[in-house]
Amino acid sequence: MRAVIVTEAGAPDVLQLQEVDTPEPIPTEVLVRVHAAGVNPVDWKTRQGKGMTAVLGDPPLRIGWDVAGVVEEVGMGVTRFRPGDEVFGMPWFPREAGAYADYVTCPARQLALRPEGLDFAAAAALPLASLTAWQALVDTAGLQAGQRVLVHAAAGGVGHLAVQIAKALGAEVYGTASADKHDFLREIGVDRPIDYRAEAFEDVATGMDVVLDLIGTWDYGMRSLRCLADGGTLLEIPSGADPDVLEAAEEQGKRATGMLVEPDGAGLERIAQLCRDGKLTPTLEEPLPLEQAARAHELGEQGRTQGKRVLLTGP
Numbered sequence: 001m002r003a004v005i006v007t008e009a010g011a012p013d014v015l016q017l018q019e020v021d022t023p024e025p026i027p028t029e030v031l032v033r034v035h036a037a038g039v040n041p042v043d044w045k046t047r048q049g050k051g052m053t054a055v056l057g058d059p060p061l062r063i064g065w066d067v068a069g070v071v072e073e074v075g076m077g078v079t080r081f082r083p084g085d086e087v088f089g090m091p092w093f094p095r096e097a098g099a100y101a102d103y104v105t106c107p108a109r110q111l112a113l114r115p116e117g118l119d120f121a122a123a124a125a126l127p128l129a130s131l132t133a134w135q136a137l138v139d140t141a142g143l144q145a146g147q148r149v150l151v152h153a154a155a156g157g158v159g160h161l162a163v164q165i166a167k168a169l170g171a172e173v174y175g176t177a178s179a180d181k182h183d184f185l186r187e188i189g190v191d192r193p194i195d196y197r198a199e200a201f202e203d204v205a206t207g208m209d210v211v212l213d214l215i216g217t218w219d220y221g222m223r224s225l226r227c228l229a230d231g232g233t234l235l236e237i238p239s240g241a242d243p244d245v246l247e248a249a250e251e252q253g254k255r256a257t258g259m260l261v262e263p264d265g266a267g268l269e270r271i272a273q274l275c276r277d278g279k280l281t282p283t284l285e286e287p288l289p290l291e292q293a294a295r296a297h298e299l300g301e302q303g304r305t306q307g308k309r310v311l312l313t314g315p
């Protein structure tokens, strides 16, 4: 089968499409024929020698965690899926999944059935980004109907799904993006778009119960604390919470925390149900073929993605 290999840490051209052995599912695993693989910032951070390199070790290694495809074979003990089932998921994270490939093996309980109405490309856009949003807003912050949430980078991969999840929960949503993306923000449900280039977001978004910070700098963390109501929660997503931000949060009677997304089949079922209910729809940039993984990284690293970018393995 074909797989994209990070041959060494570096620029996008270190990604090479190579022939490798097709993996075999051990008990409790399924073999998935990948139709589409989502592209996430952690993929290019890892390719650069950052990201999950500390977990995966030095190259050569494989990247990509978002999978949508068809179950080809099931290992001993698997009862939830049969060959032919159409599935999506984020297996193994932060261990190696190697989703930029024709096949992957996955623990069956880290997958869910692909929601009807979403093609493979759309389904591959969901797992890592939507589970991040879900685990942050629901599992960690306990966001409730009627509460107010600010989502930074609301037009990006995690942000545009977080906005829709927050709206589905009945929250009032503020979101930051540059002005050219504000029509998109309104379409996905943002009540108050904020042009972070023209407005100080902490002057506009006040009394927030939750801030989902997908920028994660010291500056954004400190300013985001000022947005929070007493007892509110700041979720610092990119690289955990800065110790200064944690200390300032405690002094102000607020909560700040980092988090790392985890594989979660049950969470994916909830995500799939939101899709079926018409409350969650991923937006895609133009999909690229697997051979153009390097191009997908070049585009992603520019930091302007609206929604998600995926790689297609099929013809």
Ligand SMILES: NC(=O)c1ccc[n+]([C@@H]2O[C@H](COP(=O)([O-])OP(=O)(O)OC[C@H]3O[C@@H](n4cnc5c(N)ncnc54)[C@H](OP(=O)(O)O)[C@@H]3O)[C@@H](O)[C@H]2O)c1
Pocket: 040, 041, 042, 128, 129, 132, 152, 153, 154, 155, 156, 157, 158, 159, 176, 177, 178, 179, 181, 196, 214, 215, 237, 238, 239, 240, 259, 260, 261, 300, 303, 304, 305, 306, 307
């Ligand atoms: N801890 C975890 O488990 C976890 C999980 C997922 C993602 N992450 C991290 O979270 C971050 C976001 O991930 P992602 O997939 O959503 O990234 P992404 O899709 O690449 O984000 C792109 C978006 O960021 C926006 N943006 C850039 N600078 C901004 C700013 N200063 N204010 C507001 N928006 C800004 C851009 O909008 P404009 O063009 O308008 O600037 C663009 O729409 C990444 O660092 C990623 O590694 C962490």
